[in-house]
Amino acid sequence: MRERLRNAIEDALNALYKKLGCRALFGGPIGPEEVLGRIGTEALGEYGRFDFASMPVMPGVSPNSFSVTSAVITPLGTRQVPDGFGGSMGVTSTVQIMINSTSGSFVSGSDTDRAVTILHELGHAFNMINALGGAPGIVSDARNVSLSEGNTKRIKDACF
Numbered sequence: 001m002r003e004r005l006r007n008a009i010e011d012a013l014n015a016l017y018k019k020l021g022c023r024a025l026f027g028g029p030i031g032p033e034e035v036l037g038r039i040g041t042e043a044l045g046e047y048g049r050f051d052f053a054s055m056p057v058m059p060g061v062s063p064n065s066f067s068v069t070s071a072v073i074t075p076l077g078t079r080q081v082p083d084g085f086g087g088s089m090g091v092t093s094t095v096q097i098m099i100n101s102t103s104g105s106f107v108s109g110s111d112t113d114r115a116v117t118i119l120h121e122l123g124h125a126f127n128m129i130n131a132l133g134g135a136p137g138i139v140s141d142a143r144n145v146s147l148s149e150g151n152t153k154r155i156k157d158a159c160f
């Protein structure tokens with residue numbers, strides 16, 4: 001699994017370096033290659049970390065379909081910053097990207113599928129970590145299969 005993760009990150013980085021349209025899915029002042037390199041694969045990095053977990057297949061969903069959850073992303077915690085109006089607000093600075101070790105792209109997908117999963121979750125990281133300024137090409141898709149598949153299709157078209 002760790003080997004597959006390293007290869008997938010490598011393939012995702014190559015796509016970001018080679019295709020301007022791929023890079024354009026991610027906005028903000030900090031490049032997606034730089035952010036991806038600072039999400040730890042063994043320990044917590046500046047922007048978070050990758051982990052593995054067994055996630056059950058939802059009833060009625062085929063284990064080999066694109067609807068299977070390949071990874072989920074959650075904030076690792078928030079910290080309080082001034083809101084500019086004399087108060088404070090919570091911002092997310094690190095995330096956990098949990099790779100499904102039961103089914104999905106890291107179990108039964110291709111190298112490209114895994115790189116797409118990495119870029120998909122990286123897009124959510126851009127939208128979740130306040131300092132990164134958002135990813136215009138990736139929409140929030142929690143529990144919404146068609147929005148999630150739309151994100152995946154945009155990444156495939158732009159990056160591979």
Ligand SMILES: [Zn+2]
Nearest residue numbers: 120141148151
């Ligand atoms: Zn998603």
